[in-house]
Every structure is written in structure tokens, then in C-alpha cells.
Amino acid sequence: MKEPDRESVLHTTLVEVGPRDGLQNEDVILSTEDKIELIRRSVAAGIRRVEAVSFVHPQRVPQMADAEEVMAGVPRRDGVSYIGLVLNRRGLDRALAARVDEVNVVVVATDTFCVRNQGCTTAEALDAWDDIAAAAIEAGVPASMTIAAAFGCPFEGETAxxxxxELARRARDAGAVEIALADTIGVGVPGQVRELTRRVREAAPAVPLRFHFHNTRNTGYANAIAAVEEGVTVLDASTGGFGGCPFAPAATGNIATEDLLYSLHRMGIDTGVSMSTVVDTADWLGDRLGKPTPALLGRAGTFPAPSP
Structure with a gap:
């Protein structure tokens, strides 16, 4: 398969996952009002897809206990889509009642991690996916699958x-509108991105592909660019680079929205998102969480520097 030239990729959509993945591993639990404000600022920056909440058991992920309240307060605008993460039918019922625009279902590629993350095996998670996807389609709500630990597992090692x-095929067969490949623990490298992109496209050629990278070993941005060079046009990122998985040892944050924007914009790729607004939001979020912002753009600044 011939690789597209960088210049041929004119637009990349960023899915802002900070309100969900960015907050779920933090010790500080933001107020409902602050979560809504984070989403409002993201939308004001130009982001049009936001993973706003997850509908999971509050005892397992207390940071997401107010999902319904957050969804009740998000700004509803034409062209803005709010994603709710669900793991089972109960979560889907909550998500539909809360009026999410999309549902995303996580299926972990390895059994050990799946049991720790979701309390079930990968096969059981796939059965749940089939049920959720069918019910979501019946309700008229798009359903996507995220394949977690697609690049490696903290318990089982390399992911085949x-x-x-095979998980991508199951996603396709059940009517997934999108497949997201997640480097949940940040072990992937660009060569793996290229291989998985090509192999998943062969298995599910009609289903759009998205990537979700963590920067645990400082490869997240290189991986994102590799995906773009393979023609992928949808990437997850988290404002400030906050985030991580509470069930993965030593997990660190997602690639930062503003740092990714810098690379994409310097490559001539349009995102429709304001870097400066995201940087300001990251500073605000760091203050709310009481910790330094992992992202680098807010420290170094843009280049060339804006005119005084």
C-alpha cells in the first residue's frame, strides 16, 4: 500500500479525551462545574468531538461518578458530538438517558488486563460489545470500539x-462506525502503528480508523505522526497531557492536545482548533488539579513567536 504524502493530508480531527481519560487517574476529583467548564473551554477552542464522560461503576472510577450531571450541563451546539464510554448494557442505558451523541466501548486485547480493567475476559467483553452495539444502533446512536492494549499489555507483554x-473484525461485524486502536500503556513505536493500520484496514476496510496514544515512553507524538502519514485523520489527545489508566501500573498521560496541535499545524494540517486557547485551558486545569502541566507547549511557546 502506497503511503500518502504529508501534503495530501489536509485535515485531522482531534477527539478531546481530557474530560474522561485525562481525569480518571487523578487523585483530585474535579467538581461537576469544573468538568463542564473544561468541556466548554474545549468546545470554545474549536474541538468538535469530546469524550466527555464514562458510565462506569463509581466505586471503580470515582472521578466519573457524576457522568449524568456533567452531560446535563455540557453546551449543546450544532456540529459538536459528545462521546460516552460504556462497558456494559447498564452503562449504555445510562448513556442513552443522558443523551450522548456517540458511545465508545472499550475491549481490552488481553485477558489479564481486561479482567483487571473491566472484570471480565476479552471474550466476555466482546459479547458485551455485540449487545451494546445492537442496542445503540436500534436507538440511533453511533457505536465505536476502542481496542485497548493494542500495542502491548503490562501483564502479558506483547499483543499479537x-x-x-480479530477484534477489529468483530467490531466491523457488529456495525462499528469507527475503530480506535489504543496504546494504553505507551509502549508502541511508529513501525507498529504502520503495521496495525494496514492490517486493520485489510480486515475492516470500510470502518474509519482512529488512534489513542499515551506518551509513557516518549513515543506518543512520533506514533501520532506515523498514523497521519498512513492517512489516519482522527486522533485522541488530552489537554495538558493529563491522564492514564487506573488499572495499568505506571501509566502516564495521553499525548497532549496542544503539543500535538503544534506538530500538525507546523506540517500544514488544519485542525480547526486554537492552540493558544488549549494552552490557556491546560494552565487552568493544572491549577484545578494542583499539579504541573505535563505538556511542553505552554512552557516553550509557539514558533515563530506571535507578534507583540
Whole structure:
């Protein structure tokens, strides 16, 4: 398969996952009002897809206990889509009642991590996915699958590409509108991105592909650019680079929205998102969480520097 030139990729959509993945691993639990404000600022920056909440058991992820309240307060605008993460039918019922625009279902590619993350095996998670996807389609709500630990597992080691491909087929067969490949623990490298992109496209050629990278080993941005060079046009990122998985040892944050924007914009790729607004939001969020912002753009500034 011939790789597209960078210049041929004119637009990339960022999915802002800070309100969900960015907050779920933090010790500080933001107020409902602050979560809504984070989403409002993201939308004001130009982001049009936001993973706003997850509908999971509050004892397992207390940071997401107010999902319904957050969804009740988000700004509803034409062209803005709010994603709710669900793991089971109960979560889907909550998400539909809260009027999410999309549902995203996580299926972990390895059994050990899946049991720790969701309390079930990968096969059981796939059965739940089939049920959720059918019910979501019946309700007229798009459903996507995120294949977690697609690049490696903290408990089982390397994830076989064939396993990721099989999960992608199951996603396709159940009517997924999008498949997201997640480097949940940040072990992937660009060569893996290229291989998985090509293999998943062969298995599910009609289903759009998205990537979700963590920067645990400082490869997240290189991986994102590799995906773009393969023609992928949808990437997850988290304002400030906050985030991580509470069930993965030593997990660190997602790639930062503002740092990714810098690379994409310097490559001539349009995102429709204001870097300066995201930087300001990251500073605000760091203050609310009481910790330094992991992202670098807010420290170094843009280049060339804006005119005085």
C-alpha cells in the first residue's frame, strides 16, 4: 500500500479525551462545574468531538461518578458530538438517558488486563460489545470500539497483531462506525502503528480508523505522526497531557492536545482548533488539579513567536 504524502493530508480531527481519560487517574476529583467548564473551554477552542464522560461503576472510577450531571450541563451546539464510554448494557442505558451523541466501548486485547480493567475476559467483553452495539444502533446512536492494549499489555507483554485484527473484525461485524486502536500503556513505536493500520484496514476496510496514544515512553507524538502519514485523520489527545489508566501500573498521560496541535499545524494540517486557547485551558486545569502541566507547549511557546 502506497503511503500518502504529508501534503495530501489536509485535515485531522482531534477527539478531546481530557474530560474522561485525562481525569480518571487523578487523585483530585474535579467538581461537576469544573468538568463542564473544561468541556466548554474545549468546545470554545474549536474541538468538535469530546469524550466527555464514562458510565462506569463509581466505586471503580470515582472521578466519573457524576457522568449524568456533567452531560446535563455540557453546551449543546450544532456540529459538536459528545462521546460516552460504556462497558456494559447498564452503562449504555445510562448513556442513552443522558443523551450522548456517540458511545465508545472499550475491549481490552488481553485477558489479564481486561479482567483487571473491566472484570471480565476479552471474550466476555466482546459479547458485551455485540449487545451494546445492537442496542445503540436500534436507538440511533453511533457505536465505536476502542481496542485497548493494542500495542502491548503490562501483564502479558506483547499483543499479537492477529488478536487486534480479530477484534477489529468483530467490531466491523457488529456495525462499528469507527475503530480506535489504543496504546494504553505507551509502549508502541511508529513501525507498529504502520503495521496495525494496514492490517486493520485489510480486515475492516470500510470502518474509519482512529488512534489513542499515551506518551509513557516518549513515543506518543512520533506514533501520532506515523498514523497521519498512513492517512489516519482522527486522533485522541488530552489537554495538558493529563491522564492514564487506573488499572495499568505506571501509566502516564495521553499525548497532549496542544503539543500535538503544534506538530500538525507546523506540517500544514488544519485542525480547526486554537492552540493558544488549549494552552490557556491546560494552565487552568493544572491549577484545578494542583499539579504541573505535563505538556511542553505552554512552557516553550509557539514558533515563530506571535507578534507583540
Amino acid at each position: 497483531p492477529s488478536q487486534v485484527v
